[in-house]
């Protein structure tokens with residue numbers, strides 16, 4: 001969509017972490033397409049600037065930094081408030097999965113890093129958007145968790161534990177921030193991004209065959225779900241985890 005084709009401004013503003021590509025970009029794109037102004041974050045400044053230009057620099061700003069860095073969290077919320085005067089929605093999307101294999105011998109420093117990026121960062125951003133805008137004015141938070149947070153895995157256990165914690169963070173924040181702010185999570189299965197490429201590259205048809213809906217996810221699938229959870233259509237939904245998985249979880253039943 002070119003900026004000439006964008007709708008009237010909705011008046012709402014979102015902060016989406018980790019959004020220079022992949023799912024975060026798909027979420028930002030969906031929110032911009034309905035008229036929101038958006039602040040996106042990411043570590044690589046050049047990639048972030050390119051994403052801002054693609055999304056439309058008249059409606060989107062970028063603040064570079066690492067999600068777990070508290071100074072970056074503060075800067076992202078402050079810049080959003082300065083540029084747009086409000087922050088209605090927070091989408092905690094930045095995440096990491098640096099390790100594969102059983103957790104029996106997991107390096108605890110790696111475990112700390114996974115938790116720091118996937119869980120503590122999301123809490124930090126939520127605290128800051130709450131105090132800067134949402135506690136007085138309302139809004140919504142969406143945490144991008146994972147189906148890995150809903151079951152065990154032989155190879156991404158540490159990541160799954162962190163995503164399970166993110167799901168309980170969602171429940172806890174939903175309780176504490178009600179009635180002003182709704183807090184929900186999305187649990188995607190495999191979505192075609194750089195992050196997940198190792199899971200399907202070179203064998204996409206085989207990987208997709210396991211999905212009742214016959215394909216892997218794409219970032220716009222999650223963008224649509226995030227747009228719903230930050231809209232009036234979901235005004236009576238809070239503390240929930242929306243599984244967006246092409247039906248893959250349906251396979252878990254007894255044959």
Ligand SMILES: NC(=O)c1ccc[n+]([C@@H]2O[C@H](COP(=O)([O-])OP(=O)(O)OC[C@H]3O[C@@H](n4cnc5c(N)ncnc54)[C@H](OP(=O)(O)O)[C@@H]3O)[C@@H](O)[C@H]2O)c1
Nearest residue numbers: 018020021022023042043044067095146190191193195196
């Ligand atoms: N793809 C899947 O199959 C899948 C499934 C379930 C859940 N998820 C979750 O979805 C989220 C996004 O994943 P994705 O697949 O879209 O990944 P991706 O394609 O690798 O994109 C990640 C985005 O986040 C930024 N980022 C990464 N680490 C960051 C950090 N520490 N601080 C700030 N920004 C950071 C990246 O930019 P820079 O590299 O420049 O920082 C990039 O913009 C993650 O939380 C992931 O756990 C993904």
